Amino acid sequence: MRLAAEATTQNRGQAQGRSTGAPVDRRHQARRLTLALVALLLVTSVSSLTFGAAGTSVWSAIGNLIAGRELSQLDRIILFDIRLPRLCLGILVGAALAVSGAVMQGLFRNPLADPGIVGVSAGAGLAAITAIVLGSMLPVSLRDTLGNGLVPVAAFFGGWGSTLILYRTATRGGQTSVATMLLAGIALGALAGALSGILVYMADDNQLRDLTFWGMGSLAGATWTKVLAALPVIALALCAAPFLARGLNGLALGEAAAGHIGIPVQRVKNIAIMAVAGATGAAVAVSGGIGFIGIVVPHLLRLATGPDHHPLLPNAALLGATLLLAADMIARVIIAPAELPIGIVTAVLGAPVFLWILLKRRAGLGL
Amino acid sequence: MSLLSRLSKGVGLFLLGTLAGQIACAAPAERVVSVGGSVTEIVYALGEGHRLVARDSTSSYPAEAEALPNIGYARALSPEGVLSVSPDLIIASAGAGPVETLDVLKQADIAYAEVPEVYSPAGVITKIETVAAALGAEDKAKALLGDIAPDLETAHAEAQARAGEAPVRVLFVLSTQGGRIMAGGRNTAADGIIRLSGGINAIDAFEGYKPMTDEAVSATAPDVILAMDRGGDHGVAMEQLASLPALIPTPAAQNGRLVRMDGQSLLGFGPRTADTIRTLSEAFYEAHAK
Numbered sequence: 001m002r003l004a005a006e007a008t009t010q011n012r013g014q015a016q017g018r019s020t021g022a023p024v025d026r027r028h029q030a031r032r033l034t035l036a037l038v039a040l041l042l043v044t045s046v047s048s049l050t051f052g053a054a055g056t057s058v059w060s061a062i063g064n065l066i067a068g069r070e071l072s073q074l075d076r077i078i079l080f081d082i083r084l085p086r087l088c089l090g091i092l093v094g095a096a097l098a099v100s101g102a103v104m105q106g107l108f109r110n111p112l113a114d115p116g117i118v119g120v121s122a123g124a125g126l127a128a129i130t131a132i133v134l135g136s137m138l139p140v141s142l143r144d145t146l147g148n149g150l151v152p153v154a155a156f157f158g159g160w161g162s163t164l165i166l167y168r169t170a171t172r173g174g175q176t177s178v179a180t181m182l183l184a185g186i187a188l189g190a191l192a193g194a195l196s197g198i199l200v201y202m203a204d205d206n207q208l209r210d211l212t213f214w215g216m217g218s219l220a221g222a223t224w225t226k227v228l229a230a231l232p233v234i235a236l237a238l239c240a241a242p243f244l245a246r247g248l249n250g251l252a253l254g255e256a257a258a259g260h261i262g263i264p265v266q267r268v269k270n271i272a273i274m275a276v277a278g279a280t281g282a283a284v285a286v287s288g289g290i291g292f293i294g295i296v297v298p299h300l301l302r303l304a305t306g307p308d309h310h311p312l313l314p315n316a317a318l319l320g321a322t323l324l325l326a327a328d329m330i331a332r333v334i335i336a337p338a339e340l341p342i343g344i345v346t347a348v349l350g351a352p353v354f355l356w357i358l359l360k361r362r363a364g365l366g367l
Numbered sequence: 368m369s370l371l372s373r374l375s376k377g378v379g380l381f382l383l384g385t386l387a388g389q390i391a392c393a394a395p396a397e398r399v400v401s402v403g404g405s406v407t408e409i410v411y412a413l414g415e416g417h418r419l420v421a422r423d424s425t426s427s428y429p430a431e432a433e434a435l436p437n438i439g440y441a442r443a444l445s446p447e448g449v450l451s452v453s454p455d456l457i458i459a460s461a462g463a464g465p466v467e468t469l470d471v472l473k474q475a476d477i478a479y480a481e482v483p484e485v486y487s488p489a490g491v492i493t494k495i496e497t498v499a500a501a502l503g504a505e506d507k508a509k510a511l512l513g514d515i516a517p518d519l520e521t522a523h524a525e526a527q528a529r530a531g532e533a534p535v536r537v538l539f540v541l542s543t544q545g546g547r548i549m550a551g552g553r554n555t556a557a558d559g560i561i562r563l564s565g566g567i568n569a570i571d572a573f574e575g576y577k578p579m580t581d582e583a584v585s586a587t588a589p590d591v592i593l594a595m596d597r598g599g600d601h602g603v604a605m606e607q608l609a610s611l612p613a614l615i616p617t618p619a620a621q622n623g624r625l626v627r628m629d630g631q632s633l634l635g636f637g638p639r640t641a642d643t644i645r646t647l648s649e650a651f652y653e654a655h656a657k
Binding site: 052053054055073074077078081082083201204205206209210213218220221222223332335336337338339341 | 421424436437438439440442443445446447448449450451452453462465467468470471474475476555574575576577578
């Protein structure tokens with residue numbers, strides 16, 4: 001809790017300090033950064049369609065189309081059924097994870113907050129593990145209807161379910177206590193972890209291996225079905241950003257102060273929680289466990305443009321998508337034709353960056 | 368050969384039944400990917416190793432296989448990785464996946480043969496027949512089975528005879544991570560090879576590989592401990608295993624009865640299984656022989 005308290009003072013200090021500085025400069029800087037990030041995302045997207053284990057490239061495909069030649073069946077499958085859904089899923093998941101991280105950190109006024117902390121990821125993970133281990137016990141008719149969607153659907157509802165429990169626990173008389181929620185989240189995460197442990201014990205050899213790989217996360221199983229399933233939920237969560245930006249900026253002053261300057265505190269908290277649950281649940285559902293995007297991206301951006309959530313949230317979506325696509329390219333190229341689970345890549349890249357940010361911030365704040 | 372002509376050749380291949388893995392070949396597949404250690408072994412044993420263009424990470428025998436590109440772990444294959452070696456036939460152990468990858472491969476009209484895993488001599492024969500049918504090498508399979516099938520029977524019969532009325536109780540230890548023993552229960556390759564070699568699996572209480580408490584391990588009181596040989600210093604590893612608290616009180620550790628064998632030949636149920644049975648049976652009953 002000391003960390004949370006310290007962070008609160010930091011954020012407050014920053015918010016006040018910066019508002020007395022040169023806001024116009026910052027706004028220009030943020031706009032330039034957004035443009036740069038859009039360009040970077042475009043470049044990464046095209047690269048993501050260009051590089052892969054197979055020699056097919058989007059350029060040769062475009063060349064063929066212009067020349068009026070038909071694409072070979074293999075090229076078509078690699079571009080349209082493997083790389084393109086993977087690109088879309090990478091953008092959605094990366095944006096969802098980074099924005100969820102930024103919103104959580106704003107809501108808890110704690111730079112270490114992450115959907116993992118409030119138990120949303122753990123709840124989604126528990127449901128996914130349950131589906132992997134106990135899925136065979138479901139009635140055949142239900143299993144056939146859900147098919148490959150069983151694990152993602154379970155993860156999604158697991159994320160929502162754990163958020164609901166959390167929210168009920170932390171809300172008294174219409175007031176949600178963020179501190180209670182943080183603590184309840186830690187408890188819920190521990191419980192989900194323990195229940196997952198029981199299921200791991202029950203799992204057979206093959207299921208255990210599936211669990212291991214699922215936990216490391218991957219975009220390798222990207223399909224259009226998954227993209228279409230994740231799109232509406234994540235898009236809805238991202239659409240809440242403009243409203244949340246103003247609310248989270250206000251909340252940085254503390255709940256009481258935010259209420260006084262006309263921020264509908266309770267509504268901001270409600271929407272923030274729903275957005276994070278939806279976006280994280282959907283991301284975990286389609287890609288498994290991918291860490292560090294949610295915690296590293298907002299930090300990097302705050303270093304560049306400060307704590308204002310107006311540029312932070314959209315920029316987080318852009319940078320999160322870009323970084324995840326880059327990590328995915330590394331994952332699929334580095335040991336081709338085999339592939340690394342992407343969670344390993346984001347952790348290997350993310351952990352040192354996170355450490356570096358901590359050290360830098362520590363020096364900057366004289367801690 | 369261009370990609371297109373390779374593909375048009377692939378179109379000539381049709382998957383008749385995935386379970387049986389029977390394939391009617393218009394033209395023999397030229398670029399084969401094998402998934403699963405024993406599948407790869409069988410392809411080489413059939414003398415068709417030259418047709419392989421890639422293998423999975425569990426295919427480490429024979430040594431030539433390791434020179435082939437590795438498409439990753441059998442249960443976590445990436446669709447683009449597999450397509451990048453432009454295969455026209457994939458032969459895979461049951462359980463290869465994930466489903467999304469297999470769906471894409473089917474869409475790309477790549478023939479796919481699934482090889483069932485059954486831990487018995489009949490299972491080995493079925494595997495060889497299935498792989499041979501997928502490769503269109505039935506004649507070579509006949510020759511190979513002419514050697515292997517009777518050999519398996521003899522090895523099994525010899526092992527049974529050696530076991531006689533008092534078969535040894537064997538505990539298979541898959542791993543000892545953090546001092547906790549992961550042991551092999553019913554319906555595992557370990558259980559199958561122990562029985563074929565004239566032993567009794569000391570664990571009857573559960574299916575699959577599971578971690579056990581020290582007390583439960585001691586209570587199984589095995590005569591022999593069987594483990595995989597992961598290379599390195601043989602003697603030290605043996606001592607380490609025998610000095611685990613759970614194993615110290617067992618007859619196996621007391622009498623120094625630890626047997627280690629390369630994992631693929633031990634659990635693979637492939638062309639080398641008859642040899643495995645002989646080696647294990649000798650190791651199980653060496654005290655009787657003396």
